[in-house]
Amino acid sequence: MTHKNSIIIGGGAAGFFTAINLASTISNTSILILERGKEVLTKVRISGGGRCNVTHAEFIPQELSKNYPRGEKELLGPFHTFMTGDTIDWFEQRGVELKIEEDGRMFPISDSSSTIIDCFLKEAHRLGVEIYKNHSVQKIHKEDALWIVKTTQGDFSCDKLIIATGSNPKVWKLLEDIGHTITTAVPSLFTFNINDTRIKDLMGLSTEASVEVLNSKLRSEGPLLITHWGVSGPGILKLSAWGARELAEKKYHFGIKINWLLYQTADDAMDQLLDYKHKHAKQSPHTYAQFELPKRLWQNLLLASGIKEGEKWADLNKQQLHQLSNELTQGIYKVHGKSTFKEEFVTAGGVHLKEVNFKTFESKICSNLYFAGEVLNIDAITGGFNFQNAWTGGYIVARAIAN
Missing domain, CATH: 3.50.50.60 (FAD/NAD(P)-binding domain)
Incomplete structure (x- = not known):
């Protein structure tokens, strides 16, 4: 020996x-x-x-x-x-x-x-x-x-x-x-699988966002990367690390709330949307992205709020603006599984x-x-x-x- x-x-x-x-x-x-x-x-x-x-x-x-x-x-x-x-x-x-x-x-x-x-x-x-x-x-x-x-x-x-x-x-x-x-x-480190029209065809798009897991204390903020299978990026990976056991118990099926405006509330967003409606009445909301959001993401959130291409800011009713403010700050997305982070x-x-x-x-x-x-x-x-x-x-x- x-x-x-x-x-x-x-x-x-x-x-x-x-x-x-x-x-x-x-x-x-x-x-x-x-x-x-x-x-x-x-x-x-x-x-x-x-x-x-x-x-x-x-x-x-x-x-x-x-x-x-x-x-x-x-x-x-x-x-x-x-x-x-x-x-x-x-x-x-x-x-x-x-x-x-x-x-x-x-x-x-x-x-x-x-x-x-x-x-x-x-x-x-x-x-x-x-x-x-x-x-x-x-x-x-x-x-x-x-x-x-x-x-x-x-x-x-x-x-x-x-x-x-x-x-x-x-x-x-x-x-x-x-x-x-x-x-x-x-x-511990994994990405979230999400199949949702609001982020469909946005692969590679990255933006700052805050994310929280519904019915838990898990929340984080940071760059969020949209992938062909869902969402990744530092903000998501932090959640996966801190919530490793809790998310395993949920069998990786849970809801997340995404605030694309980081710290702004729905009321904050609504105030700005009303201001945009006043200042850009004759423009289509689809022409220019607001809140410094990537244009394709902004346009998808508009469609999810029932705001079609061709509509002008002046045409938008309070319900549409309310829906958009919610989509911007507290949109709910269903996670149905995980993927390994790279190799x-x-x-x-x-x-x-x-x-x-x-x-x-x-x-x-x-x-x-x-x-x-x-x-x-x-x-x-x-x-x-x-x-x-x-x-x-x-x-x-x-x-x-x-x-």
């Missing part, structure tokens, strides 16, 4: 970051990454549309932690130890410069995830980290002070075992077998957070067992936050083992 000082199960972002930091801190130590597939860092490759959204330009721990529907409280302390600024420094020290985009997302200046992958592989090789691919873990257990890891390609033993597999049901079951509680996983599949679920010491990311159930990344019941909204959780956890695990 092969023995290593530390074994990391999972050849993804969290696994490599942990291994590199561990090897950088402790000299003359043997570190092994076990990856079940034939490739490593596959999620890094596709993240951010192939550009790798490394982190987010939020430099206050309290504000950064607010982007985690599950893990907000637990990550606050760790973020005081390692967060965005530390991530930027870490990559810059290894020749990878990051840039900040307008929305706060941070990418390598190369705009290629290969830059991050090459950095990890180069560092792992330089520091002597071993990487075994096609090693699917079948069982883990403790024998005296050692961890025994049984894989499809052979058995290993180690002093310290780190789980960095992300959302892996098979590994969660192995952890359950040794006493950990696993919170059942449900999708990035994020789940809410994993190792119960009360069973982890967040000063070290070590298990409270089993000594010398550590966790990094989404194997824990931690997930974030889109924008680089899930990777930042991986970097923070990996750094703290390495430091804890080194100490």
Whole structure:
């Protein structure tokens, strides 16, 4: 049986970051990454549309932690130890410069995830980290002070075992077998399927809006993107993250209320519509979009309010204006299902957070067992936050083992 000082199960972002930091801190130590597939860092490759959204330009721990529907409280302390600024420094020290985009997302200046992958592989090789691919873990257990890891390609033993597999049901079951509680996983980042004439044929159109899920406390605002299957964009993805469990319980069939004017009320809209009617009496409402809305969306909302092409502002009755003010600020849309956000599949679920010491990311159930990344019941909204959780956890695990 092969023995290593530390074994990391999972050849993804969290696994490599942990291994590199561990090897950088402790000299003359043997570190092994076990990856079940034939490739490593596959999620890094596709993240951010192939550009790798490394982190987010939020430099206050309290504000950064607010982007985690599950893990907000637990990550606050760790973020005081390692967060965005530390991530930027870490990559810059290894020749990878990051840039900040307008929305706060941070990418390598190369705009290629290969830059991050090459950095990890180069560092792992330089520091002597071993990487075994096609090693699917079948069982883990403790024998005296050692961890025994049984894989499809052979058995290993180690002093310290780190789980960095992300959302892996098979590994969660192995952890359950040794006493950990696993919170059942449900999708976290997803888009809403809507079939509605008001947004039909508007694919690719994006505008600011506020959205709330009916009969719930779930609401958000931000860019809303109309797709060929429904709606997406940051505003929708926030709702899907914060409402992951609640929307799963609804089996992804629910109503949403969209305010295309963000914070204005129906009364506010009505006052402006009456003003438009007075000022543009001889014009057709279809000629120019109002409220700075995209023209095609404005025209669809006019039709939904019973305002036909050719009608003039002066022709509109109070009922039509009232209907239009409602469509602008409180239109109800039926969601009938979800779709995965791009190729990035994020789940809410994993190792119960009360069973982890967040000063070290070590298990409270089993000594010398550590966790990094989404194997824990931690997930974030889109924008680089899930990777930042991986970097923070990996750094703290390495430091804890080194100490």
